[in-house]
Amino acid sequence: xxxxxxxxxxxxxxxxxxxxxxxxxxxxxxxxxxxxxxxxxxxxxxxxxxxxxxxxxxxxxxxxxxxxxxxxxxxxxxxxxxxxxxxxxxxxxxxxxxxxxxxxxxxxxxxxxxxxxxxxx
Numbered sequence: 001x002x003x004x005x006x007x008x009x010x011x012x013x014x015x016x017x018x019x020x021x022x023x024x025x026x027x028x029x030x031x032x033x034x035x036x037x038x039x040x041x042x043x044x045x046x047x048x049x050x051x052x053x054x055x056x057x058x059x060x061x062x063x064x065x066x067x068x069x070x071x072x073x074x075x076x077x078x079x080x081x082x083x084x085x086x087x088x089x090x091x092x093x094x095x096x097x098x099x100x101x102x103x104x105x106x107x108x109x110x111x112x113x114x115x116x117x118x119x120x121x
Contacts, residue, residue: 003029005099015044017097021103026116028051029106033089035099043089045070045102048084049113052120058113062105069101 004092008018013034020032030048055058066087067079075093082088089098106113 003103005096005103007114008096011031017095019099021099025110025114028110028116029103031099031102033095033102035095042091043093043095043098044082045087045089045098046085047102047106048085049106049109052065052117053113054111055116058109058116062109064106066102069105070098072108073097073101 001115003021003023005019005021008020010017012018015034015036017035018032021030026048028049031046033043033045045066047062050059050062053062063081067081068088070076070079070087072098073089073093074097075091076089076098077091080087080088080090
């Protein structure tokens with residue numbers, strides 16, 4: 001499967017809007033952005049690989065690179081880590097642009113992350 005970014009059908013969204021990256025390696029390269037249904041309308045960006053990265057330097061690199069990449073998206077005003085694999089993004093960015101930015105981060109770490117995850121088995 002070629003990687004592609006697409007909007008999630010509204011009937012499948014737990015929020016106001018969602019975008020995700022479809023990839024043949026979702027554990028390592030999968031990301032999604034969901035606009036939460038609250039008054040401030042922030043986005044939650046999730047990088048699936050972060051659930052598995054529990055060692056440095058990978059965990060630390062992801063933790064530093066993701067907020068930097070998300071802050072560079074037009075319309076983003078703030079980024080806060082929400083959980084191991086999720087970041088809350090404030091402002092009015094495009095969901096598609098958030099997924100593109102997050103995908104760039106996980107792609108830079110993908111080979112090392114895959115090797116680490118394969119070593120867990």
